[in-house]
Amino acid sequence: MLEATTITKNYGSLTAVHRVSLRLEPGQILALVGASGSGKSTLLSILAGLTDADSGEVRLNGSRVPGPAEVLVPGHADIRLVHQEYQLMPNVSVRENIAYALRFFETNYRTYRVDELLRLCRLTEVQDRLPRQVSGGEKQRTAIARAIADKPALLLLDEPFSHLDLPNRLLVRDLLFDLVRHEKTSCLFVTHDASDALSIASTLGILRDGRLIQLDDPKAVYRQPNTAYAARMTGPVNVIKAKHLPALGVTTSDNPDSLLCLRPEQIQLDETGVPGTIRALFFKGSHYEIEVDISRYVCLRMLSTRDYLGVGQQIQIRVAAESLWKLQR
Numbered sequence: 001m002l003e004a005t006t007i008t009k010n011y012g013s014l015t016a017v018h019r020v021s022l023r024l025e026p027g028q029i030l031a032l033v034g035a036s037g038s039g040k041s042t043l044l045s046i047l048a049g050l051t052d053a054d055s056g057e058v059r060l061n062g063s064r065v066p067g068p069a070e071v072l073v074p075g076h077a078d079i080r081l082v083h084q085e086y087q088l089m090p091n092v093s094v095r096e097n098i099a100y101a102l103r104f105f106e107t108n109y110r111t112y113r114v115d116e117l118l119r120l121c122r123l124t125e126v127q128d129r130l131p132r133q134v135s136g137g138e139k140q141r142t143a144i145a146r147a148i149a150d151k152p153a154l155l156l157l158d159e160p161f162s163h164l165d166l167p168n169r170l171l172v173r174d175l176l177f178d179l180v181r182h183e184k185t186s187c188l189f190v191t192h193d194a195s196d197a198l199s200i201a202s203t204l205g206i207l208r209d210g211r212l213i214q215l216d217d218p219k220a221v222y223r224q225p226n227t228a229y230a231a232r233m234t235g236p237v238n239v240i241k242a243k244h245l246p247a248l249g250v251t252t253s254d255n256p257d258s259l260l261c262l263r264p265e266q267i268q269l270d271e272t273g274v275p276g277t278i279r280a281l282f283f284k285g286s287h288y289e290i291e292v293d294i295s296r297y298v299c300l301r302m303l304s305t306r307d308y309l310g311v312g313q314q315i316q317i318r319v320a321a322e323s324l325w326k327l328q329r
């Protein structure tokens with residue numbers, strides 16, 4: 001189990017990570033989501049034992065993970081970090097890149113394990129190519145295969161989805177999901193886009209200015225985000241002031257300036273609802289994303305699968321009071 005306790009890291013007067021505590025059980029996936037500069041990479045590097053924290057402690061299965069100032073060779077034998085740049089050896093094949101991680105193992109086992117990893121990471125067909133001859137997604141999967149080759153207890157990934165197209169993102173997502181199930185590796189990844197995180201993470205954390213402002217089940221973070229930032233980091237959302245709720249047909253006794261979160265999919269088209277005018281319509285494949293002007297001050301984002309809607313059209317919408325979630329400031 002990974003346990004980080006009140007990790008803090010300052011760069012001069014800037015606090016990159018502020019009193020972050022988290023736990024990760026074996027075979028679980030923890031995703032940390034945050035905007036650029038929120039401290040994701042710094043935290044990941046501290047968890048890997050590659051950067052010294054100013055205070056706080058990282059433990060893996062009970063034993064302390066030392067920072068680079070305390071050891072000759074930085075890093076921990078049971079923790080692997082996959083960087084955004086993959087850091088593959090350029091002049092040897094995909095297969096050799098993976099096999100290198102197993103160079104101290106007996107030949108038969110190494111061959112067996114490399115074949116297994118190539119299958120798991122869907123790389124069998126490109127195994128003899130050099131890194132420059134494979135796609136970004138295949139490079140990413142090679143880096144993951146190499147990282148997990150000798151079965152570390154913990155795999156850390158920095159933005160594993162950010163440079164990939166949709167099919168490759170889905171492949172990596174499925175790979176991480178299979179990995180924790182079959183290999184019982186714990187996995188922690190950081191990302192600025194929660195869409196992949198929501199579907200596979202057992203726990204989702206929201207990082208803001210170095211602080212872990214929410215840490216919970218992904219469904220709970222999505223449905224009950226504690227701030228507008230957490231709401232926006234986890235998907236499309238309407239953030240509405242309480243004083244504008246009557247325009248949506250919802251009565252409220254909240255402070256007029258308090259903020260509420262309303263997810264687009266919770267707004268229904270309903271002929272008996274409040275009127276609005278479609279300002280914009282975006283085709284998203286499985287549905288349309290629609291911007292609806294309800295009043296001079298309220299424009300809502302909602303979803304619909306109906307094909308007959310158009311810009312300028314009058315529609316009626318309904319918002320159930322229970323689908324609104326009150327945010328902290």
Ligand SMILES: Nc1ncnc2c1ncn2[C@@H]1O[C@H](COP(=O)(O)OP(=O)(O)OP(=O)(O)O)[C@@H](O)[C@H]1O
Pocket residue numbers: 011014015016034035036037038039040041042043192
């Ligand atoms: N070596 C360093 N020296 C000084 N400041 C740093 C250093 N590394 C990071 N920072 C600062 O610490 C803060 C957190 O950086 P970090 O790279 O951890 O954020 P991030 O969330 O990973 O950002 P991104 O998504 O853009 O990679 C940023 O303000 C960054 O400028």
